[in-house]
Amino acid sequence: MIDYTQKIREIAARLLKEGTVDMVIGFRKGTVPMMNEPCFIRKPEEADRLVWDSHCGINLANYLYDRKEKIGVVAKGCDSRNIVTHIVENKIKREQVHVIGVPCTGMADKRRIGALSEKDGEIREVSEKEGRITVKGDSFTKTFEKKEVLQDNCTTCLHRNPVIHDEMIAEPVEEQTGIDPFEDVKRIEALSPEEKRAYFQGLVADCIRCYACRNACPLCYCPTCFVDESRPQWVGKSIDPTDTMTFHFLRAYHCAGRCTDCGACERACPVGIRVRQFTKKLNKDCVELFDWEAGLTLDERPPLDTYRPQDPNDFIK
Amino acid sequence: MTHIGIEPGRLQFSWISSAEATKFVDVVKDVTDAIRALGPNTHFVKTLPKVA
Ligand code: SF4
Numbered sequence: 588m589i590d591y592t593q594k595i596r597e598i599a600a601r602l603l604k605e606g607t608v609d610m611v612i613g614f615r616k617g618t619v620p621m622m623n624e625p626c627f628i629r630k631p632e633e634a635d636r637l638v639w640d641s642h643c644g645i646n647l648a649n650y651l652y653d654r655k656e657k658i659g660v661v662a663k664g665c666d667s668r669n670i671v672t673h674i675v676e677n678k679i680k681r682e683q684v685h686v687i688g689v690p691c692t693g694m695a696d697k698r699r700i701g702a703l704s705e706k707d708g709e710i711r712e713v714s715e716k717e718g719r720i721t722v723k724g725d726s727f728t729k730t731f732e733k734k735e736v737l738q739d740n741c742t743t744c745l746h747r748n749p750v751i752h753d754e755m756i757a758e759p760v761e762e763q764t765g766i767d768p769f770e771d772v773k774r775i776e777a778l779s780p781e782e783k784r785a786y787f788q789g790l791v792a793d794c795i796r797c798y799a800c801r802n803a804c805p806l807c808y809c810p811t812c813f814v815d816e817s818r819p820q821w822v823g824k825s826i827d828p829t830d831t832m833t834f835h836f837l838r839a840y841h842c843a844g845r846c847t848d849c850g851a852c853e854r855a856c857p858v859g860i861r862v863r864q865f866t867k868k869l870n871k872d873c874v875e876l877f878d879w880e881a882g883l884t885l886d887e888r889p890p891l892d893t894y895r896p897q898d899p900n901d902f903i904k
Numbered sequence: 905m906t907h908i909g910i911e912p913g914r915l916q917f918s919w920i921s922s923a924e925a926t927k928f929v930d931v932v933k934d935v936t937d938a939i940r941a942l943g944p945n946t947h948f949v950k951t952l953p954k955v956a
């Protein structure tokens with residue numbers, strides 16, 4: 588990981604010096620442990636601020652669109668798929684981005700680590716070495732195998748290597764095989780309507796409608812989001828359970844055929860709501876009905892903006 | 905929608921051309937019958953406080 592940081596700094600400095608890009612978007616160390624923040628670098632000498640470790644879970648594709656300058660962006664597998672989605676949706680031109688590809692071995696779940704060290708006190712420092720993450724507090728030190736504290740979406744990720752890149756910072760990592768990314772969705776599908784309702788109502792019961800999940804998602808770039816409109820008002824703004832549920836399933840629908848399961852939404856939620864349970868069902872449908880996973884190719888239109896004669900339509904009477 | 909707990913059958917889709925009057929009538933009848941059988945929708949309903 589340290590070499591990743593070094594490599595990213597070198598590349599960023601070179602790209603800026605050569606004038607290949609006007610700006611590089613990467614990560615810098617966060618003010619709190621396990622929360623690295625996006626960082627915009629415009630001068631080669633600032634490249635030393637960039638870092639890379641297992642706490643770079645934010646999706647940097649979210650910072651790319653509606654910009655004029657040529658941008659270098661550090662991208663994990665999922666980020667690169669969201670960049671592809673942006674290009675396909677004409678939010679940015681391929682020539683405008685220089686993708687610095689990072690082969691990814693998963694991001695750490697700060698919430699899981701936090702829960703595992705809750706009794707010990709607040710985590711003040713975090714470090715990482717050879718697949719192990721060590722956290723330190725005032726009176727404790729704890730080490731975890733990174734594999735065991737991965738973000739939920741990373742445990743089922745099938746595209747750890749960037750799908751597009753202009754240069755890679757390292758050799759591709761081995762992709763995970765033999766996992767079923769939709770096991771959790773299938774479990775819900777097997778429930779009765781009442782149980783499903785109860786499950787999802789329970790899931791969003793704590794939602795405070797802060798919209799951090801929406802803001803963290805690179806797909807949510809509408810100038811005015813449906814939840815913010817008041818004329819007409821599409822969805823109630825209270826935390827009435829029906830309003831909250833409406834927000835959640837509509838948010839998911841807006842991501843249908845576009846969501847890369849990057850996990851940025853879940854990571855951003857201050858109350859830990861597993862919002863991906865909504866989008867994952869649609870991702871599964873896309874795989875099953877249209878043989879589609881978002882952001883894998885620049886050459887194909889997404890299923891929701893194209894018609895194919897073989898599209899399933901038995902649901903229309 | 906059924907995934908989050910709407911009963912199957914409560915949400916229906918049809919494609920009816922403006923020239924298909926009889927199909928329109930049939931579909932309306934069928935949908936009405938099917939929904940009657942399911943009973944009134946009690947889920948995903950927002951109850952507003954009554955203001956005098
Ligand atoms: S909905 Fe969540 S998982 Fe899907 S692309 Fe947006 S932030 Fe990523």
Ligand code: SF4
Pocket residue numbers: 793794795796797798799800801855856857858859860862
């Ligand atoms: S980030 Fe969490 S609390 Fe905020 S709107 Fe999304 S699900 Fe609700």
